[in-house]
Amino acid sequence: MSLMNVWKNWASRLSVMTYKEILQFLRDPILMLILVYAFILGVRNAGTSVSMQIEHAPIAFIDNDRSNTSREVIYSFQEPWFSPYGVISGPREGQRLLDSGKVMAVLDIPPQFEESLMRGDPESIQLQLDTSNSSIAEIVEGYASQVMAPLGQTFGLKSLGISSSSSSLPPGIIDAHRIWFNPNVLDSWFQSVCQLIQVITMLALLLPAAAMVREKERGTIEQLTVSPLSPLQIILPKVISMTLAIIIGCCLSLFIVIGPMFHVPMKGSLLLFFVITAIYVFSMTGIGVFIASISRNLAQVGLLSIMLLTPMIYLSGKFTPPEAMPGALLAVMYIQPTYYYLNIVFGILLKGAGVQILWLQILIMIALGSVIFIAAMRRFKRQMG
Numbered sequence: 001m002s003l004m005n006v007w008k009n010w011a012s013r014l015s016v017m018t019y020k021e022i023l024q025f026l027r028d029p030i031l032m033l034i035l036v037y038a039f040i041l042g043v044r045n046a047g048t049s050v051s052m053q054i055e056h057a058p059i060a061f062i063d064n065d066r067s068n069t070s071r072e073v074i075y076s077f078q079e080p081w082f083s084p085y086g087v088i089s090g091p092r093e094g095q096r097l098l099d100s101g102k103v104m105a106v107l108d109i110p111p112q113f114e115e116s117l118m119r120g121d122p123e124s125i126q127l128q129l130d131t132s133n134s135s136i137a138e139i140v141e142g143y144a145s146q147v148m149a150p151l152g153q154t155f156g157l158k159s160l161g162i163s164s165s166s167s168s169l170p171p172g173i174i175d176a177h178r179i180w181f182n183p184n185v186l187d188s189w190f191q192s193v194c195q196l197i198q199v200i201t202m203l204a205l206l207l208p209a210a211a212m213v214r215e216k217e218r219g220t221i222e223q224l225t226v227s228p229l230s231p232l233q234i235i236l237p238k239v240i241s242m243t244l245a246i247i248i249g250c251c252l253s254l255f256i257v258i259g260p261m262f263h264v265p266m267k268g269s270l271l272l273f274f275v276i277t278a279i280y281v282f283s284m285t286g287i288g289v290f291i292a293s294i295s296r297n298l299a300q301v302g303l304l305s306i307m308l309l310t311p312m313i314y315l316s317g318k319f320t321p322p323e324a325m326p327g328a329l330l331a332v333m334y335i336q337p338t339y340y341y342l343n344i345v346f347g348i349l350l351k352g353a354g355v356q357i358l359w360l361q362i363l364i365m366i367a368l369g370s371v372i373f374i375a376a377m378r379r380f381k382r383q384m385g
Contacts, residue, residue, distance in 0.1 A: 007226070013229060017222045017237035025241055031207075038199045039249035044258045045189040046195030052141045058103040060094055064169055067114035073125070076151060077107065081143045088141070097128050105129050105140055181350045185374040188262040194318050196253050197342055200246055200277060202309060205285030207242040208235075208302045212292030235289055243281045247274055261326060267352030276362065283337040283369025291378035312338045337372075340365040 025031065029099050059082045061074045077084060085103050088094055088149045094106035109127040116123040127144055131137040212235075250273075287308060295301045314320070315329060316338040322330055333339050340361045347353035347361075355362065 002301065008156040010233070013233050017229070017233060018240050018331060021237045021241035022244070023171050025245060028217065034125075035203070035245060036214060036252070038203065039196070039253040040257055041148045042076065042199055043192050043253045044261060045139050046083065047098060047192035047257070047262050051186075053187055054136065054143060055080045057105065057140050057143070058083045058085050059107060060097055060103045061087045062090060062094055062106065062108040063087050064111040065109050065113035069114035069117060070109045072201070073109060073151060074107070075147075076147050077144075081147075094128060095294045098128060102128070105144065107144075110250060115299070125223065164356070169335065176192065179322040184190075186262070189264050190259050192343070193264065193345060196250070196258065196339070197316075197318075197345055198252075198313055200250065201284060201338055202305075203246055203249070204242070204281040205305050205309060206301070207245070207288070208238050208285045209288035209292040209295065209305065210298055211238045211242070212289065213295050213298055213301050217297060234324075235377065239282060239285045243278050246281050247277060250274065250277055266349050268348035269354065273345065273348045276341070276348070279362075279366055279369060280337060280341045283372055286369065286373035286376040289373075289380055293379045313337055315339065316342045318342060335368065337365045337368045340368075 056079065059077055059138055061077075061084070063070050063074065074084070074087070085097070088097070088106075091106075091108065094103075094108070097103040098106060106128040107129065110123070111126070113123055113125075125148070129137040129140065129141060177186060254266065254270070259266060288305075291308070292303045294303060311332070315325075315333040315336060317333070322333060322339075325333060344358050344361055344365070347358050
């Protein structure tokens with residue numbers, strides 16, 4: 001048999017098996033519903049419900065000065081960052097409000113506050129915070145500092161007899177921040193894209209593993225074993241069909257949720273994004289095949305997938321930057337494809353980066369994916385043998 005005939009026969013078997021996998025996928029309404037929910041409602045919920053920004057933080061005030069300056073300070077803490085609780089009687093009431101969780105912060109203005117500022121003396125204001133949740137308290141403290149910084153500059157200029165609008169201002173350094181790639185610091189951009197990456201990772205891991213184990217549960221794996229199909233011809237159609245389903249889900253997520261609802265700019269090449277996504281799904285499929293080779297039913301697939309999926313997501317850079325990782329976890333982060341895929345996706349969608357910038361991370365992801373897939377194929381071949 002000529003090489004051309006061998007190739008045609010191989011391609012014919014692959015196309016028939018791929019068509020069979022696509023039909024089997026389309027005939028599973030529960031799986032289709034999960035796919036639509038994950039890529040549309042799941043991404044939408046992540047972008048709208050999860051926020052690292054503080055809004056309407058309740059804050060109480062202790063005004064021991066009761067001057068125009070102290071009232072100006074109190075008036076500066078307004079919506080949307082803060083929700084003024086009002087002026088309270090003293091520290092004991094402030095402590096009670098903090099302990100009961102009715103307020104997140106108490107601002108204590110000392111007596112003779114205005115007189116000290118007018119004399120040019122340095123003065124301080126005490127901010128008490130509920131640090132039972134240290135992350136939120138740190139954000140509230142940062143917002144309070146942003147409110148007080150311009151007030152401190154204005155009061156300092158007044159003590160020198162200089163108006164903030166005067167043309168004779170003394171020399172100074174203007175701290176002007178320029179934020180790239182997400183100018184308004186919108187959490188919805190980051191959270192929606194991260195949720196999309198998480199959904200892709202989860203489905204790329206679960207779907208091929210579930211498809212393989214379903215063959216075991218239905219008893220059709222023995223029929224495939226005695227058929228003239230090679231292990232690659234059995235696995236590759238499942239990979240292709242699941243990759244197509246995930247790519248279609250990505251299209252739904254990008255063009256229905258991420259773009260129209262959250263206005264993520266998608267500056268880079270979408271073709272490059274879909275190609276990289278297909279490569280990444282191929283990498284995750286290798287892990288899914290490995291899980292299927294050691295699982296006997298769908299329950300075991302679910303448990304093993306959770307055991308692998310959770311550390312992969314937490315070590316992807318979504319929650320903690322690599323610089324904050326200890327040495328052992330940093331090494332694990334660098335040998336799993338999710339870390340590189342997350343950086344590539346943000347580089348394409350938000351930064352507009354191309355292959356000339358992302359080529360090294362793409363090559364590392366391809367190399368890791370190839371090693372994972374080859375190891376999974378060998379395991380599957382031994383099981384079939």
